[in-house]
Amino acid sequence: MRTVAEHLEAVLAQLTPVAATTVPLSQAHGLVLIEDVSSPVDLPRFANSAMDGYAVRASEIAGVTPEEPRVLPVLGDIAAGDGAPRTHRDFHAWRILTGAPVPEGADAVVRVEDTDGHPREVMIKAAVEAGANVRPAGEDVRAGSVILRAGTRIGPAQLAVLASAGVAEVSATGQLSVVVLSTGNELVPVGEPVGPGQIHDSNGPMLAALVRAAGHFGVFAGHLPDDEKAIKAEIDHHLTHADLVVTSGGVSKGGSYDPVKSVLTGVGSMEFTEVGMQPGKPQGFGLLGKRKVPVFTLPGNPVSVLVSFEVFVRPALAALAGQRYEPVTVPAVVLQGWDSPEGRAQYHRVSLSRDTSGAYAAQPVSGPGSHLVGGLALADGLAVIPAEATQVATGSEVRVLPLRPLWEIEADVVAERDAAQAAETDPAETDAAEAGREDRG
Ligand SMILES: Nc1nc2c(c(=O)[nH]1)N[C@H]1C(S)=C(S)[C@@H](COP(=O)(O)OP(=O)(O)OC[C@H]3O[C@@H](n4cnc5c(N)ncnc54)[C@H](O)[C@@H]3O)O[C@H]1N2
Numbered sequence: 135m136r137t138v139a140e141h142l143e144a145v146l147a148q149l150t151p152v153a154a155t156t157v158p159l160s161q162a163h164g165l166v167l168i169e170d171v172s173s174p175v176d177l178p179r180f181a182n183s184a185m186d187g188y189a190v191r192a193s194e195i196a197g198v199t200p201e202e203p204r205v206l207p208v209l210g211d212i213a214a215g216d217g218a219p220r221t222h223r224d225f226h227a228w229r230i231l232t233g234a235p236v237p238e239g240a241d242a243v244v245r246v247e248d249t250d251g252h253p254r255e256v257m258i259k260a261a262v263e264a265g266a267n268v269r270p271a272g273e274d275v276r277a278g279s280v281i282l283r284a285g286t287r288i289g290p291a292q293l294a295v296l297a298s299a300g301v302a303e304v305s306a307t308g309q310l311s312v313v314v315l316s317t318g319n320e321l322v323p324v325g326e327p328v329g330p331g332q333i334h335d336s337n338g339p340m341l342a343a344l345v346r347a348a349g350h351f352g353v354f355a356g357h358l359p360d361d362e363k364a365i366k367a368e369i370d371h372h373l374t375h376a377d378l379v380v381t382s383g384g385v386s387k388g389g390s391y392d393p394v395k396s397v398l399t400g401v402g403s404m405e406f407t408e409v410g411m412q413p414g415k416p417q418g419f420g421l422l423g424k425r426k427v428p429v430f431t432l433p434g435n436p437v438s439v440l441v442s443f444e445v446f447v448r449p450a451l452a453a454l455a456g457q458r459y460e461p462v463t464v465p466a467v468v469l470q471g472w473d474s475p476e477g478r479a480q481y482h483r484v485s486l487s488r489d490t491s492g493a494y495a496a497q498p499v500s501g502p503g504s505h506l507v508g509g510l511a512l513a514d515g516l517a518v519i520p521a522e523a524t525q526v527a528t529g530s531e532v533r534v535l536p537l538r539p540l541w542e543i544e545a546d547v548v549a550e551r552d553a554a555q556a557a558e559t560d561p562a563e564t565d566a567a568e569a570g571r572e573d574r575g
């Protein structure tokens with residue numbers, strides 16, 4: 135049996151970033167840069183005013199105070215966007231607006247609040263240092279310097295610097311196109327009636343959503359019966375266009391009842407293996423077809439699917455997009471301990487709250503069964519328990535991999551704490567607080 139780290143390494147060793155495309159900035163949000171981007175220009179592009187006021191030479195108003203002001207003739211107005219060449223004249227001032235170019239020879243701007251605001255002959259009431267309220271050219275970015283490194287995801291701030299530098303298109307990996315397939319004779323799409331022994335397919339919608347939430351293009355291509363030929367044909371079809379294929383079900387020890395494993399064994403670099411983790415033990419991965427498309431065959435149990443996604447598929451998506459992935463976990467104190475299987479890393483569903491010291495506290499929300507999708511939906515995160523542990527003691531500290539954005543977890547934690555405090559000061563609130571807790575299970 136492989137460890138989680140060994141299996142992840144085996145997967146990542148086979149992955150190379152998908153080919154880059156050149157995209158206009160308007161379509162670049164969310165994509166990942168494939169090469170460093172340098173700025174062709176200084177930022178700011180030119181020395182400009184940080185304030186509405188008067189452009190002056192600082193030495194010409196040295197020692198000026200409200201009691202001993204100095205009056206300077208005003209040469210005119212310079213507004214933002216005004217590109218006409220302007221020059222300072224000794225013992226004069228230009229009225230200047232925020233963002234407007236500072237005239238040649240002026241070295242400071244006096245804020246309008248430190249003057250009488252006169253448009254023709256301004257009374258200056260405060261001295262300033264040379265450079266005051268001037269944003270120098272190249273202060274932020276020097277022409278020719280790298281503004282964004284390869285591997286950076288283009289978010290709002292990255293779009294802002296690219297646009298500021300006038301970079302109109304970038305070379306980036308597109309959103310990855312990920313095809314999700316469910317397998318199993320028992321599956322019926324949600325919305326259709328289930329017969330005896332049948333269940334609704336939940337892995338398909340969940341996996342497609344996990345892919346989309348990771349910033350990619352997840353298509354749920356439907357579910358397949360336990361039929362080797364049909365499964366092979368469907369996977370082959372998607373190898374012509376997908377960047378990644380993820381199946382669920384049919385990979386354990388059921389022989390012909392586990393057709394994904396039987397039909398893909400020995401194909402491409404496909405390898406079926408057991409990984410020391412709970413849930414998620416049976417795993418398959420390999421590159422298939424002429425395009426060497428990576429294919430994950432995840433176990434069918436819904437919790438195993440989600441855990442396998444977090445532990446293997448998410449890092450693989452990052453690698454395909456040219457990024458490295460490191461999971462972020464938060465520390466939490468265990469409110470009620472549980473057992474962990476010997477020799478397998480455990481990913482245990484927990485809800486998070488705050489203990490009296492303000493640290494996160496973790497409470498198991500269901501047993502370890504990998505079919506318990508109700509408990510999964512209530513979990514804030516997965517407590518990650520190392521393979522060597524056989525017990526998680528009450529009061530010990532665990533690391534929790536959040537399953538929801540931390541700010542949403544935080545909002546619930548704070549709302550619960552507020553309700554509990556309100557109940558302490560006003561017993562009439564107790565019912566409301568109890569009801570809130572019941573809502574969250
Ligand atoms: N004799 C053994 N049996 C099993 C072992 C084992 O080591 N020896 N491992 C168990 C573990 S652990 C897991 S995990 C599962 C994995 O099985 P498969 O990948 O073959 O998955 P299936 O048998 O097809 O399904 C398992 C379970 O999940 C339900 N399922 C499947 N697909 C979906 C879907 N799209 N939506 C909702 N639920 C789904 C399916 O009905 C089964 O209940 O094997 C154990 N067995």
Ligand code: MOO
Pocket residue numbers: 411412413414415416433435438503504
């Ligand atoms: O590995 Mo299975 O995923 O434990 O339920």
